[in-house]
Amino acid sequence: MIRSRTDWREACTAAGGGTSEELEKRFAEWVGRKYAIATAGGGPSLHIACLAAGVGLGHEVITTPYSWGQTVSCILQAGGIPVFADIHPETLTIDPANIEALISARTKAIVVCNIYGIPAELDAICAIAKKHGLRVIEDCAQAQGSLYKGRQVGSFGDFGCFSIGSGKNLAAGDGGVLVCEDRRLYELALLAGMHPGRNGREVESPDLKEWVDSLIFTYRINAFTAALALEQMNRVDETNGWRRKNIARLREGLRGVPGIRPLDLPERDPAWHICMWTFVGEDLPGVTRGQYVKALQAEGVPIGTGYVGTPINLRRTFQKKEWWLGNGYPWAATERGKAMVYAEGDCPVAERRCRELDMNLGGGGWWQDLSEMVDQIVEAFRKVTAEPGRLGTIEA
Ligand SMILES: Cc1ncc(COP(=O)(O)O)c(C=O)c1O
Known part of the structure; x- marks a missing residue:
């Protein structure tokens, strides 16, 4: 923290140290890892992880089509070619059963996303990676404080x-x-994104020292954000507790309500950045997800038809294989890349989730005591589903 005017140097994090180092130490300890780099x-963070994992032009990286774009753009930024593995219908994260068939001699890594705060099947994914000599990069952008088998994500x-x-x-x-x-991976990540003032101090490996230079991606954190993050660390467990509590109450309240069911997530304790649910069309014949959601929204329920929208492999960039102003890279760099096709039907589970099943309700700012709101939401569901005939006539 900045304590007085004489502490102005702490506001300069170019060469690391000070507030940013304090945050790194605290964050590493919280997640249960030795090293942290505040970025x-x-x-x-994902970009320098890809670079440190050795991803380069023409290398392949297995990843999910069901995420925020940056789970995948980090691969492109490193020159790698994303190869999409379909997701599990309940965890909504990469299904390990779909990974091995996609591994080739060019595969370098797996970028897995703990989407919405739901931990992926991390044990199985890490075991496959170990067997094939691949690196695993966990995208935990939405999963601060989520637990898989009692351990924080980001530590697998x-x-x-x-x-x-x-x-x-x-x-x-x-x-x-x-x-x-x-x-060594820590030092490689430092070299990709941190200031030489820091790297000169921290990079110890003799063969890496000569790479200390200012020819970097400028990815360091600023001191003000680091100070704010340190403050937020004082309450993240408590606010995650509110999220967990409110989502648990919502799951309980909506039990048996037609048209919606929670995800089945054994061995996981998500901290719920966003809470995703499944539309159960069989409960309400003749009613679409769009009609169901529209009727609930009319009652003031903060529900939507999902988050991902179009699976990433079916978006323009992959259909045209033109990224960043359309120069054709990284695919154009190799014959294999040129021959690659991203087709509809490659990831049927992700496609169906986006098209028919996803409904988002809860998460976000749900860290206050929303007891009253939970009761009102449950009541609105009961009201709307009491007249299924009317639901089927709504223009969605
Ligand atoms: C899954 C996922 N990955 C990566 C990112 C990128 O994080 P940032 O916006 O801090 O660069 C986000 C941001 O929302 C995200 O949701």
């Missing part, structure tokens, strides 16, 4: 990449944190 965002893969941007469970304006356990 300018979740996206920058080679890298855990967090956003602390506005709206996140731990929000400090714009910023991020990368955590890792391996010293």
Whole structure:
């Protein structure tokens, strides 16, 4: 923290140290990892993780089609070619059963996203990666404080990449944190995104020292965000507790209500950045998800038809294989990349979730005592579903 005017140097984090180092130590300890690098965002953390994992032009990286774009754009930024593995219908994260068939001699890493705060099947994914010599990068931008088998996400893969941007469970304006356990990977990540003033001090490996330079991505955090994040760390467990409590009450209240069911998430304790539900069309024949959601919205329920929208593999960038002003890279760099096709039907589970099943309700700012609101929402569901005939006539 900035304590007095003489502490002005702490507001300069170019060479690390001070407030940013304090945040790194505290964050690493919280997640359960040895090293942390405070960065300018979740996206920058993911980018330097890809670079440190050795992803380069023409390398392939297995990832999810069901996420925020930056889970995937970090691969493109490193010159890698994303290869999409379909998701599990309940965890909404990469289904490990779909990974091995996609591994080739060019595969370098798996970028998995703990989407909405739901932990992926991290044990199985890390075991596959170990067997094939691949790095695992966990996108934890939406999962600060989520637990898989009692352990914090971000502590399973080679890298855990967090956003602390506005709206996140731990929000400090714009910023991020990368955590890792391996010293060499830490040094490689430093070299990709941190100031030579810091790297000169911290990069110890003799073969890496010569790469200390200012030819970097400028991805360091700023001291003001670091100070804010340190303050937020004092309350993140408590605010995550509110989210958990309110979502648990909502799950309980909506039990048996036709048209909606919660996800089945054994061995996981998500901190719920966003809470996703499943539309159960069979409960309400002749009623679409759109009609159901519109009727609930009319009652003031803050519900939507999902978050991802179009699976990433079906978006323009992948259909045309033109990224960033359309120069054709990284696909154009290799024959294999040129031959690659991203087709509809490649990831049927993700496609169906987006098209028919996803409904988002809860998460976000749900860290206050919303007891009253939970009761009102449940009441609105009961009112709307009491007349299923009317639902089917709504123009959605
Ligand atoms: C899943 C996911 N990954 C990455 C990011 C990027 O984080 P940032 O905005 O801090 O760069 C976000 C941000 O919302 C995200 O939701």
